[in-house]
Amino acid sequence: MRKLALLGECLTAGLLALLAALPVVTLLPALAAGCAHVKAHVDGESTAVRAFFGHVRAAFPGGWQPSLGVVAAFGVLAADLVLLDAGLAGGQVVAAIRAAAGAGLAVVVLRAAAGWSPGRTWGEVLRAAARHGAGDARGSLLLLLALAVLTVITWQLPVLFLPAFGCLLMAAVAVDRRPRVRSGRTASARARTRPRSRRAS
DSSP states (O other): OHHHHHHHHHHHHHHHHHHHHTTSTTHHHHHHHHHHHHHHHHTTOOOOHHHHHHHHHHHOTTTHHHHHHHHHHHHHHHHHHHHHTTTOTTHHHHHHHHHHHHHHHHHHHHHHHHHOOTTOOHHHHHHHHHHHHHHOHHHHHHHHHHHHHHHHHHHHOGGGHHHHHHHHHHHHHHHHHHHHHHHHHHHHHHHHHHHHHHHHO
């Protein structure tokens, strides 16, 4: 039942995030609110629609400029891929580089959305997301796999895009919380071993 409830909240988060992102300038705030919605469910906090749009309003200041920048960057990369697909010399190599750049940008955007919290500026959040994307290769790979699954599912069954998108937001939250979970386990393991080492001495 808990897994079904989580899946239902991911579906809700995906739907609300897509609706909130329609004006384009709200892309990053909408994704951040979607991730916050998933976090709220996991932490036992309110997942009401009003709370979601409260997160959108909180994330909007300073968020519309980078949102436009992200959309413009994806637009340029997509246009370049279309032109390169027309059969230009060396187009396959350049297309692969452009696709990798787009995937990297998507990973940074997802990490930024999951890492945002009230009171943090988007400049700070995006810089931290870029650092974490480069420093946490395993987490970035997990997000790339989640993006690949979303692409394949949407290509085969477009009707499943919405639940898959919600699960992508959940994956971003899970990757964002991985370092804290890992450090917490390490600290607890150290705490368990300290009394033994003292007794042994």
